[in-house]
Amino acid sequence: MSWTQTIFEVIDMRSFSNLWFWIALAVVWSTASHWVLGVPFDMLTRARKDGGEARQDLEDIVRVNVNRILHIAGVSGLILLGFVCFVLTALAILGFVYDVEFAQALFLIGFPMSLVGALSIRTATVIRRADPEGEELDKFLIRHRQYTQFIGMVSIFVTALWGMWQNLDRSYLFNAF
Template sequence: MNIYETIFEVIDMRSFSNLWYWIGLAVLWSTASHYVLGVPFDLAQRAKRRGGETMQDLEDLVRINVGRLLNIAEVSGLLLTALSTGLITLLAVTGFVYGIEFCQAVFLMVFPMSVIALLNLRTAHRIRNEAPKGDMLYSFLRRHRFYTQLVGMLSIFITGMWGMYQNLDLGPFGGI
């Protein structure tokens, strides 16, 4: 057995029947909903409860992360947009037109995360423009987390349905 056969046997390019894909998907969405604009949501909840110095820490951390996100968007936003849309299009075409399951699986992870990236930018712009403090800032973060979780639930549902369809359509041996 050569190295390529070993790698493909361990990785299993049939993604939707691979347990590691589903674990990765769960970790992806768990992390995306926990870190709101790069700030751990438990820190936001603690700041809302305690106030004072903890709230000031939250405001500082949000200000830093908002500045970082908006700086990245202003400096290299056009290039990142072109590269990401090119990658997403490549994955969609190779996955759904040419039927490569690995590309379908990656697309179903990357495309919703691009929606989250747009939500992050939208919320960052609102925070910079309105400069909320205290409970209002927590409200912004909570609303953003809700929309992230909504996109995540929809994405997991669509990915699950597509994965079941692929597994039922191809059978246990990949259509052999």
């Protein structure tokens, strides 16, 4: 047996049994819930607590990011939508029809993140239309973060169930019966 075969037997390189996949999943969702429309959540808590200049900074950065998100969606939204749908469809077919575990893992991260992207565009549209300030703006941002966290919790739960099933299905003990 060569040294590469030994390494690949000792360190399982499949996605769902790999610690690095689960670390990446946790980082993706913690980052997504921390950055609300491109604004760090600690900036919102500081603006709520201190007010004044912190509040003005929050409103300015939200305005800039809302305009940026809506500009990107308006200019290249259809192209991005087509590309994201193509990639997600390719990952779904590779993963669930052809049983490529890496594609399954990427799909289980990418699909819920595309929902968060759509939610961000929707929230940016609502914020631009309502033009909220102060506590009303806080409510929009907090609600967006809560929806993102809910999507993340469901995504992590489904990914964990699917990963456990894949690990059991590919284990020697499970297939012995």
